[in-house]
Amino acid sequence: PQNVSKMSEAVKRADDPKINDDISNIIRNKRINTHPILRMLATGQMPNKRFDEMGRIYTDGSKKGNRAAYAVCAPGYDGLNFAGTVIGLDDIDRAELIALLHASIIASNFREAHVYSDSQYALDARLKAAEESVLKRKEPNYDLILLFRELTRDQKLENVQFHKVMAHCLDSKDEKERKRRKEIMHKWFGTSTSQIIDGNDRADKLAQWACDN
Numbered sequence: 001p002q003n004v005s006k007m008s009e010a011v012k013r014a015d016d017p018k019i020n021d022d023i024s025n026i027i028r029n030k031r032i033n034t035h036p037i038l039r040m041l042a043t044g045q046m047p048n049k050r051f052d053e054m055g056r057i058y059t060d061g062s063k064k065g066n067r068a069a070y071a072v073c074a075p076g077y078d079g080l081n082f083a084g085t086v087i088g089l090d091d092i093d094r095a096e097l098i099a100l101l102h103a104s105i106i107a108s109n110f111r112e113a114h115v116y117s118d119s120q121y122a123l124d125a126r127l128k129a130a131e132e133s134v135l136k137r138k139e140p141n142y143d144l145i146l147l148f149r150e151l152t153r154d155q156k157l158e159n160v161q162f163h164k165v166m167a168h169c170l171d172s173k174d175e176k177e178r179k180r181r182k183e184i185m186h187k188w189f190g191t192s193t194s195q196i197i198d199g200n201d202r203a204d205k206l207a208q209w210a211c212d213n
């Protein structure tokens with residue numbers, strides 16, 4: 001708690017452009033004070049609602065060798081987009097779960113938000129967090145699931161709906177498989193299918209770019 005308090009104070013100082021001490025400048029340069037997950041952990045606060053409208057947010061993870069990355073894409077809201085790696089991150093499931101958590105936090109910018117993921121693991125982990133069963137510390141990604149549980153208990157995600165999407169609807173090498181996945185998506189999303197497929201494809205490409213750079 002003491003470390004979180006210190007971090008919270010450091011983030012608040014970095015928010016003030018009139019303060020130019022070394023620590024504040026480091027936090028600004030590394031964008032620690034703008035990363036949604038770090039900021040929420042430091043201050044205990046979700047972003048304020050900025051848009052009185054519905055937003056769609058797409059997430060994806062990517063892995064190449066021992067390097068993993070994730071991306072969050074909110075088409076039409078460039079300031080909310082993110083693509084990057086996490087130091088020490090080499091697990092695709094954890095990358096997908098961090099992406100879903102990141103998207104859940106920035107979703108509070110909207111009156112209503114829909115978050116899309118092609119990771120069944122990440123979506124199942126979020127549902128598990130909403131249950132009242134005891135979480136085991138040795139469980140994979142215990143820390144992230146616990147954070148999701150805290151958000152759920154505080155009703156910070158009450159404006160957010162989560163959706164499973166099919167991956168690689170546009171770039172699967174098998175034409176029949178692409179068609180099959182698009183048909184499934186149409187059953188799920190109807191007239192919004194093309195928009196959602198395009199959004200998921202953008203998140204996929206952003207995650208791949210982050211993994212390569």
